[in-house]
Amino acid sequence: QKEVEQNSGPLSVPEGAIASLNCTYSDRGSQSFFWYRQYSGKSPELIMSIYSNGDKEDGRFTAQLNKASQYVSLLIRDSQPSDSATYLCAALMEYGNKLVFGAGTILRVKS
């Protein structure tokens, strides 16, 4: 079982729609979770972090965490073509104290 799993996509949504990206993790002891955005040929950049169960909102982005289900999601409201990128989910594993990344979900926003 992979430690952090994401659907590779691509996920295609029309401009202005809500994009929903999902991630599951295997280490029940994980406490910290991150969403990174990576444009093609560029380095990852942090867009959201979440540490507690529930929702965390930042502008058009909402991160959701459910530790009982070991599930993290990222919602992007009013999706724009500039949101087209690969979104990487990362979890801080309790053992080894290291950040483990999923393979990423490709998002395409069609204008």
Added chain:
Amino acid sequence: NAGVTQTPKFRILKIGQSMTLQCAQDMNHNYMYWYRQDPGMGLKLIYYSVGAGITDKGEVPNGYNVSRSTTEDFPLRLELAAPSQTSVYFCASSRLASSYEQYFGPGTRLTVT
């Protein structure tokens, strides 16, 4: 601040050659990391450092070496390059042990032929 810088941006190596990938940060971060990213894959941790003089292996350390003589610099050494080391290499840093909000450099695209 320049953030995290990496050199070179691109490099082609022949099998068996060696090279050093440079990484520097000017944010006074204690923690630094080296990752590799293969096409369609996530980031795999190669080595990391929690401070000057302290390094430890990550998930895929074979074929690589690191050193951390200063807070700012964290070079990655490839010895006897192999085609399996063809990848994009990212260096990252973070401020605190409890904060894994890592900041990434622009990456080095390495091809071994």
